[in-house]
Amino acid sequence: MWNALFWGTLAASATMLGAIIALKFSIPKRIIGYIMALGTGALIGATTYELLEGSLEISGFKEVAIGFLGGALLFTILDYLISHKGGHQRKEAERSVVKDSEQQNEGKTSGMGIFIGSVMDTIPETAMIGLSLIGGGSVSLALVVSVFISNIPEGLSSTVGLRKSGFSKKKILFMWALVVFFSALSALAGATLLNNASDSIKAIVSCFAGGAIIAMIASTMMPEAYKEGGPTVGFVTSLGVFIALWLHHM
Numbered sequence: 001m002w003n004a005l006f007w008g009t010l011a012a013s014a015t016m017l018g019a020i021i022a023l024k025f026s027i028p029k030r031i032i033g034y035i036m037a038l039g040t041g042a043l044i045g046a047t048t049y050e051l052l053e054g055s056l057e058i059s060g061f062k063e064v065a066i067g068f069l070g071g072a073l074l075f076t077i078l079d080y081l082i083s084h085k086g087g088h089q090r091k092e093a094e095r096s097v098v099k100d101s102e103q104q105n106e107g108k109t110s111g112m113g114i115f116i117g118s119v120m121d122t123i124p125e126t127a128m129i130g131l132s133l134i135g136g137g138s139v140s141l142a143l144v145v146s147v148f149i150s151n152i153p154e155g156l157s158s159t160v161g162l163r164k165s166g167f168s169k170k171k172i173l174f175m176w177a178l179v180v181f182f183s184a185l186s187a188l189a190g191a192t193l194l195n196n197a198s199d200s201i202k203a204i205v206s207c208f209a210g211g212a213i214i215a216m217i218a219s220t221m222m223p224e225a226y227k228e229g230g231p232t233v234g235f236v237t238s239l240g241v242f243i244a245l246w247l248h249h250m
Helices: 002-024 029-058 061-083 087-091 101-131 141-164 169-192 199-248
Strands: none
Touching: 002 101, 002 141, 002 169, 029 061, 029 101, 029 141, 029 199, 061 101, 061 199, 101 141, 101 169, 101 199, 141 169, 141 199
């Protein structure tokens, strides 16, 4: 239990680190794009090597398909709904500043969409960490590192969007503290609730989280990484996949 809380909190704390950096420094967009690309590759690799491969070892393609495609579909539906509330702006660092009270109120609504969208991105990632601890096994270093790397640009770009929505620094830090808290609970749930479940259920849930992660990467991280970093992010993403492979076989 404590392992899940610790590793889930550590991985999610990168969002807070990214927020603090964004509030104190002006980070070049290209650097943010590179970090996001590295996290994208690392998450793709970790999902493939840790979750899908591990699930196939304890179940079959039917369970993998149900979980993986189900997770991707659910995330896509939720992402569509959240985007209409401003959540699509959680990755946009160049939003225009609101100028009057009416626009400010609209900005607050969009800001909450940014926050909810960021939570929706982070929770499945930390749940994966908890799932890797089922049965008393050791934590997957590849998952922890991958999630940590990907959460830094999440905190960076989302914080810029929240600031432009009119949120104070204190409120932003409090909101990210809540993200870390719920992420830790997500890791704990992943490690404990399914501890006595059958291998088929474990595989479906693990792949469900993996499907949500891949859908999140494709819809938010990859487009933004290319937008900010340019063609070079292709190599950086490949480097992230290789790092996940290396960590998987350490």
